Amino acid sequence: MESGKFDIKPLMWEKQDNEYVRCSICHNRCLISPGCTSRCFSRKNIGGEMELNTFGLISSLAADPIEKKPLYHFHPGTKVLSVGGWGCNFTCLHCQNWQISQPSKKEEEILLRQGMGIGGYCVSPEELVNLIGENDCQGLSWTYNEPAIWLEYTIESAKLAKKKGYYTAYVTNGYITPEALDEIAPYLDAFRVDLKSFSHEFYSNICGVKNWWGIYETTMHAKDLGMHIEAVTNIIPTQNDSEENLRKIAHWIANNLGEDTPWHVSRFFPYNKLEHLPPTPIETIDRAVEIGREEGLNFIYKGNTGGESVTKCPRCGSVAIVRTMPVKVNLTPEGACVVCNRDLNAIIA
Ligand code: SF4
Numbered sequence: 001m002e003s004g005k006f007d008i009k010p011l012m013w014e015k016q017d018n019e020y021v022r023c024s025i026c027h028n029r030c031l032i033s034p035g036c037t038s039r040c041f042s043r044k045n046i047g048g049e050m051e052l053n054t055f056g057l058i059s060s061l062a063a064d065p066i067e068k069k070p071l072y073h074f075h076p077g078t079k080v081l082s083v084g085g086w087g088c089n090f091t092c093l094h095c096q097n098w099q100i101s102q103p104s105k106k107e108e109e110i111l112l113r114q115g116m117g118i119g120g121y122c123v124s125p126e127e128l129v130n131l132i133g134e135n136d137c138q139g140l141s142w143t144y145n146e147p148a149i150w151l152e153y154t155i156e157s158a159k160l161a162k163k164k165g166y167y168t169a170y171v172t173n174g175y176i177t178p179e180a181l182d183e184i185a186p187y188l189d190a191f192r193v194d195l196k197s198f199s200h201e202f203y204s205n206i207c208g209v210k211n212w213w214g215i216y217e218t219t220m221h222a223k224d225l226g227m228h229i230e231a232v233t234n235i236i237p238t239q240n241d242s243e244e245n246l247r248k249i250a251h252w253i254a255n256n257l258g259e260d261t262p263w264h265v266s267r268f269f270p271y272n273k274l275e276h277l278p279p280t281p282i283e284t285i286d287r288a289v290e291i292g293r294e295e296g297l298n299f300i301y302k303g304n305t306g307g308e309s310v311t312k313c314p315r316c317g318s319v320a321i322v323r324t325m326p327v328k329v330n331l332t333p334e335g336a337c338v339v340c341n342r343d344l345n346a347i348i349a
């Protein structure tokens with residue numbers, strides 16, 4: 001399928017000498033040689049012109065509780081239509097979605113030849129937005145692989161979703177450039193970002209990317225743009241579980257995004273190329289929560305640990321959200337505590 005089927009022009013690219021093209025959607029800032037596909041698989045260079053590979057090609061679609069993203073302070077208790085595409089700008093060794101994020105060359109060929117996902121679908125932005133209501137959802141999120149790599153598709157569907165009164169959320173590795181984020185910002189409400197580590201080594205060795213600091217810069221930009229932000233750190237034994245690393249992440253969040261920014265610290269389970277590592281001990285997650293508190297964070301949540309999750313007002317201790325099925329929400333329409341009116345950095349309307 002050609003992107004021309006939808007009459008959509010690729011964004012954020014420039015011609016270079018000798019028919020090369022440069023993409024600036026993410027911090028990889030790929031230089032793509034003639035005839036080649038980008039490392040993220042979402043675009044290709046045809047004769048010195050950028051073309052889209054995956055516009056509308058859906059790999060995964062599900063109606064999920066918004067809490068599953070995880071987004072805990074953003075429209076709690078609602079259902080979100082979650083959609084994923086093909087490819088990724090990272091090559092994480094422990095990726096749980098590697099079948100869609102890191103397709104093999106053979107799979108890429110089949111995908112391109114068929115013009116649709118491997119066992120997947122080609123869905124126009126209009127069709128996608130219609131599916132939100134049809135699935136009894138209140139919003140749309142791009143997840144499973146990195147949303148920024150099909151920026152054009154997320155923009156077109158976000159525009160339509162916002163027009164119809166739905167909320168929108170990126171579940172992202174944060175590697176989008178600030179200038180690319182500007183393109184979707186008017187239509188994007190939430191930025192659920194992975195802050196995987198505070199080190200070049202981790203991002204280079206585990207995720208295969210070089211500009212780790214770009215993630216932190218873009219996340220600050222998302223904050224400046226007024227998006228609702230929640231951060232996730234999946235804690236992997238021996239890789240990013242040191243006290244120093246966790247403290248740096250928590251400190252950065254508190255000082256740059258604000259002490260009321262939710263921080264999710266989740267357990268890692270052995271998977272894919274990190275199968276040789278053990279699961280994260282519960283004690284490590286408990287220590288991460290303590291570190292977050294010591295750094296001033298008010299909303300720290302454990303992930304993949306089981307059990308109920310509760311949000312309490314940091315000032316008066318009143319219970320504001322209980323994440324059972326169904327989720328119980330006890331907030332003012334402005335997202336404040338119903339007892340003492342403290343702002344809980346929650347969006348419910
Ligand atoms: S989105 Fe990122 S990885 Fe993909 S072509 Fe553009 S710069 Fe490269």
Ligand code: SF4
Nearest residue numbers: 088090092095101145
């Ligand atoms: S950023 Fe996410 S989807 Fe992409 S490779 Fe890493 S874990 Fe997989």
